[in-house]
Each structure stands twice: as C-alpha cells, then as structure tokens.
Amino acid sequence: MSVVSxxxxxxxxGNQGFEGGTGQLSNIFVxxxxxxLDNLWDNKRYPRGSGQSNFGYFYNKKFRCIRVYSNDTGKGxxxxxxxxxxxxxxxxxxxxxxxxDYAYVTVTATQTYPYVFQxxxxxxxxxxxxxxxxxSVNLASTDWTGNYTVTAVFT
Amino acid sequence: xxxxxNKEIETTNKGVVTNPYARIESYHIDKGIGIMRVSIALxxxxxxxxxxxxxxxxxxxxxxxxxxxxxxxxxxxNFDGDSINYPTxxxxxxxxxxxxxxxEYQTQDLVRTVKYYDFDEDGNVxxxxxxxNYQDRVKIGTKSVxxxxxxxxxxxxxxxxxxxxxxxxxxxxVFGEGNVIDL
Numbered sequence: 001m002s003v004v005s006x007x008x009x010x011x012x013x014g015n016q017g018f019e020g021g022t023g024q025l026s027n028i029f030v031x032x033x034x035x036x037l038d039n040l041w042d043n044k045r046y047p048r049g050s051g052q053s054n055f056g057y058f059y060n061k062k063f064r065c066i067r068v069y070s071n072d073t074g075k076g077x078x079x080x081x082x083x084x085x086x087x088x089x090x091x092x093x094x095x096x097x098x099x100x101d102y103a104y105v106t107v108t109a110t111q112t113y114p115y116v117f118q119x120x121x122x123x124x125x126x127x128x129x130x131x132x133x134x135x136s137v138n139l140a141s142t143d144w145t146g147n148y149t150v151t152a153v154f155t
Numbered sequence: 156x157x158x159x160x161n162k163e164i165e166t167t168n169k170g171v172v173t174n175p176y177a178r179i180e181s182y183h184i185d186k187g188i189g190i191m192r193v194s195i196a197l198x199x200x201x202x203x204x205x206x207x208x209x210x211x212x213x214x215x216x217x218x219x220x221x222x223x224x225x226x227x228x229x230x231x232x233n234f235d236g237d238s239i240n241y242p243t244x245x246x247x248x249x250x251x252x253x254x255x256x257x258x259e260y261q262t263q264d265l266v267r268t269v270k271y272y273d274f275d276e277d278g279n280v281x282x283x284x285x286x287x288n289y290q291d292r293v294k295i296g297t298k299s300v301x302x303x304x305x306x307x308x309x310x311x312x313x314x315x316x317x318x319x320x321x322x323x324x325x326x327x328x329v330f331g332e333g334n335v336i337d338l
Contacts, residue, residue, distance in 0.1 A: 047194075047244040081168050082196060083243040085231035100183055101194050101244060106226030108168055134223035136168060138207060143218040 002065050002148040003141070004028055004096065006058045013037070028063050028096035045096045046084055062099030064141060067149040068107050069123060075115035075154035081136065082106035104138040109152035111135070116155060123149040156319055157201065157338045160330050164197075165233035168226075172199045175228060177326060177335070179318055189249045189305030193318050196227035197241060201338075203227075234330065241329060247321040249310060250303035259298045265291055 004027045013035065014024025029035045029044050041053030045063065068078040080086040083102050086095065097105055111117040120131040122144060131139070131150060139150075158177040165171050175197040183192040198204040207224045209215045230240045268284050275281050310317045319337070326335045 079229075081229035081231075082227050083194065083230065085167065085229045085240060101181065101192060103181055103194075104224075104226075106229075108226070108229070131218070132223045134225060136225045138224040138226045140215060140218065142216055 002027070003099065003145045004063045004065050006061050006063070008060045011055055011058060025058055028058075028065055029094050040096075044094060045098070047098060047101055063096035064099055064102065064105060065094070065096045065148060066105060066107070066139070067094045067123075069149060069151040070109070071151050071153045072115075074112065076109055076111040076117055076152060078152045079108050079110070080105060081108045082138075099141065104140045106136060106138050107150065107152075108136040109154070111154055118153045118155055120150055120152055123151045127151075156315055157204070158319060158323055158326060159336050159338050160197070160326065161334045161336060162234065162330050164228075166228045167231050168229040169199050172197075172228060175199065176201050176204050176338075177322070178204050179315070179322065182314065182318060184249070184307070184310075184314070186307060189303075189307070191247045191249055191310070191314070191318060191321075193245050193247070193322065194243050195245065195322065196243065197232075198227050239329070242325075245322060245325050247318065248303055249305060249307050251306045251309060252301050253304040254299055254301045256297050257300050258294050259296045260292045261295045262290055263293045265289055265293075 005023045006025065007023050012024055014026040025037070025040055026035050028040055037053045037055065041057070049057070066080070068080065070076055070078045077087075080095065082105065083097065084095075107120065109117045109120065117135045119133045120137060121127070122129040122131060125146065125148070129144070131137070131144060135152075144150075160175045160177060162175075163171060163173045164175055176199070177195055177197050179193045180196050181194045184190070185192065196204075196207075198207065203225070204227075206222075207227060209221075214221045228241075230243060232239060232241055266286050266288055268286055270282055270284055272280050273283050323335050323337070327333070
C-alpha cells in the first residue's frame with residue numbers, strides 16, 4: 001500500500017498524473033484524474049464520519065491507499081474484506097484508510113472454478129513483486145509502501 | 156482480554172462462524188477532544204486472532220519472510236437474516252457529567268436611534284436622528300445545563316480493560332443484549 005501523508009501547509013487537491021505516494025489529496029483516490037473533496041470525503045476514505053466534507057479532516061494525517069485488481073475477472077475477483085467489505089469487479093478499487101485507525105487492510109482473492117488463485121503481486125509503479133501466495137492476506141502499514149496497486153493473479 | 160459473541164453468523168469469507176471472537180486491534184486516545192477511538196475485528200476463534208498478530212517488530216517490518224496473516228472475518232456478514240456490516244470503529248468519550256450554570260441568550264428585534272446628517276433649506280449641514288430596527292443577542296437569564304467534561308482519568312489504570320467494558324454494550328446493540336460475554 002502506498003502511504004499518502006497530507007501535510008500541515010499548502011494542502012491541495014493535486015492532479016499529478018500518476019498513482020499514489022505523494023502528499024496531495026487526489027492521491028488518496030488515484031491522482032490521475034480530477035476529483036472533488038466531497039467525493040474523497042463521502043466515498044473514498046475510512047473510517048466514515050459524519051458532517052460535511054472539510055480540508056481540516058485531512059490536515060496532518062496519513063492514509064494507507066490501495067487499489068486492487070484481478071488479472072482476469074473471468075478467472076477470479078478481488079475484494080477488500082477489512083476494515084470494510086468492498087467487493088471488486090476487477091476494474092480496480094481506490095480507497096484511503098486512516099493510518100492512525102487501521103494497522104492493516106485485508107485483501108481477498110476469490111477464484112472462479114476451474115481457475116486457481118496463484119498469488120498477489122505489485123502492479124504499479126513497479127510490477128511483478130510477489131506479495132503473498134495466500135488468497136486472503138493482511139497488508140500492513142509498512143508493507144510495500146511505494147506500491148499503490150496490487151493484482152491477484154489467477155490461472 | 157477479548158469478547159465473545161454467543162451467536163452464529165454467516166460470513167462471506169470464513170463460512171458459518173459460531174461464537175465469533177471480538178478483539179480490539181488498536182487504541183487511539185485524543186486528549187484534545189476527550190475521545191478514545193478503538194478499531195476492532197471479529198475472528199472465527201482466539202487461535203485465528205492469534206495468527207493475526209506479530210511476536211517481533213522485525214516480523215512486522217519484513218512482509219516477505221513472515222507467515223501470511225489471513226485476516227479477520229469480512230465486515231459484511233449475515234446475522235439473524237439480515238446482511239450487515241459489523242462496525243470496526245468506536246469512539247468512547249473520556250468525560251464525566253458536570254452541571255454548570257450558563258448564560259442564556261435570545262435573539263431579539265430591537266430599535267435604536269441613529270444620527271445622520273442632512274442639509275437644511277439654506278444648504279447647511281444639520282444633524283438628524285432616525286430609528287432603525289436591528290437584531291441582537293441579548294442575555295435573558297441563566298440556566299443549568301449538564302455537560303460532558305473532558306476527564307482522561309475515567310480510564311483508570313488499565314485503558315485496555317476499560318475499552319472492553321465500553322465496547323461490550325456497543326456490540327450488544329448489534330448482536331443483541333446478553334449475547335456478548337467477556338473472555
């Protein structure tokens with residue numbers, strides 16, 4: 001998971017054209033397209049809170065951010081199962097989890113018979129590093145912090 | 156320290172689980188606003204919960220060489236015929252009730268006299284007055300109110316045990332009164 005650290009000054013939305021890793025709010029989402037504070041607040045960060053969106057929430061806060069993929073949605077699907085359950089369709093999910101509240105995120109790959117799950121691996125920015133051979137696995141706060149997206153490989 | 160839920164739940168990643176095991180995963184105390192925030196997870200058993208932990212810090216820092224942790228029960232579960240997401244975050248206030256006297260205010264419509272300047276028939280500046288309406292917040296008395304005074308000492312000497320005593324009734328709101336027991 002990449003770690004996105006929002007600072008204490010010059011907090012901005014950003015749109016840097018690449019995924020994850022730097023301290024702009026758009027990196028909690030993807031960072032490659034325009035986004036809104038409301039969308040980040042309502043749909044992309046955990047834990048959920050009440051009230052209206054505000055920059056102050058993001059002030060001086062870290063997020064673990066992740067996108068999960070399936071290498072072939074016909075062979076298997078991916079999901080996040082903790083701290084929330086977010087079903088994946090293989091097209092990718094982007095979420096930021098408050099660093100101080102959650103020590104890990106559990107990702108789960110579900111194979112579709114007769115295909116078989118093989119492993120989780122990094123996807124971007126560097127691809128091909130095997131993360132785990134377990135279909136369900138905790139990714140902890142300090143794991144592969146430079147990699148934003150991970151892929152479940154089914155064959 | 157942990158809690159057990161004396162009910163059967165249907166999970167999306169671990170099948171049917173009887174008597175899920177609830178463990179607090181993290182504690183966070185915010186002294187400024189008087190909040191203890193805990194995150195929790197449900198497991199199939201204590202053994203499974205123990206597998207989702209580290210003995211050595213070095214293990215935590217070395218993801219490639221540690222035993223993979225399968226994670227807790229997915230938050231989306233079926234319970235008593237309903238599909239629900241069990242909550243993973245709870246905020247407990249660190250406070251004591253205190254009754255204090257506060258000033259009571261009311262917004263009232265008032266009238267005030269203001270000066271303005273005009274010219275007479277000879278073109279001399281003259282001072283005149285007129286009345287205008289305005290609103291103001293006016294003290295109308297005092298009232299007695301009970302507030303939650305931030306007091307970190309309510310935790311006592313064992314914040315971990317204190318958190319579980321607060322967590323238990325919260326889980327009973329989800330799984331039913333009397334269905335959550337201490338371990």
